[in-house]
Amino acid sequence: MGTTVTDEQIQDLVKTAQPFSLLILRWGPRRAQDGADAIELEHQRRMVSLRADGVIAVLCPILDDAMAGTAIMTVPPDRAREIIADDPCVRAEMMHSEVYPCLGFPGDSLPG
Template sequence: MTSPVTDAQIQDLAATATPASVCVLTWTADRHQQGADATELEHQRRMVTLRADGVIAVLVPVLSDTLAGIAVLTIGVEEADALFAEDPCVRAGMMTYEVHACLTFPGDAVPRPA
């Protein structure tokens, strides 16, 4: 760990916080319904498009039988909720979702592997 963080550093970072939202997608028992592969491909296409458009800042597919993924979005909760209500996997009953308000900090990113 690096040197201790000062109160001033915490306050300086907090001053840069930007309202955002985080969406947690969860698989349902209907994940493997007929046509699921095609539906999931459309979900993936939509998520990658939202990422390319800057609506999703961080896209985290989760390799799990229960948790499908997490997305950090640059939009507010109400807009994100409406967006995910129209997701192909959500509409097909393959996933459910929860959207929460959060804060992000400019410049945060997942580092590239060395």
Template sequence: MSEPVTDEQISALAATARPFSLAVLQWTDRRHQDGAEAIELEHQRRMVSLRAAGTIAVLSPVLSDTIAGVAVMTLTPEEADAVMQADPCVQAGMMTCAVYASLGFPGDSIG
């Protein structure tokens, strides 16, 4: 375990926080409707495109029967919600999406 974190270290990190939005996608009971595979493929194509464009900073599909995935988005919550409401799986009723204002710190990564 590392050394204890000081109040000053916490304050210094907090000062670097940048706003993001966290989109949480959940499966609905319509997940397996007719044509679901094609709709989900278009959802995946769109999410990967948003990631490539920098609109999604972190894309994390979740291996669950309830939560489909989360995305850290570089948009305001209102903008992120509008983008996610246009998602093919959301439009088809296969997923719902909740968007939350969140913070991230420079240098954080998944690697």
């Protein structure tokens, strides 16, 4: 860490914080069930659609045997839970979901 940040800079940034929801998806016990590839493709289609609609601001599939992915959602946690409860992989018990309230800062983004 080479950049020095002042207390004032921290306070100025904190004032810009906006509420989001953090979605965490973990692989479930039925990950390898019959038809899993087709179910996962529908999950992917749905997640990319939610991203295109602005419901998901950042979508991050995770390349791990325990974790399936994470996303920053632009809706309140209760709405995020409703949305993900209807996900094909969650309904099929291929994935389990967790949703947490979080804060984000306008202008943050992934490098291109």
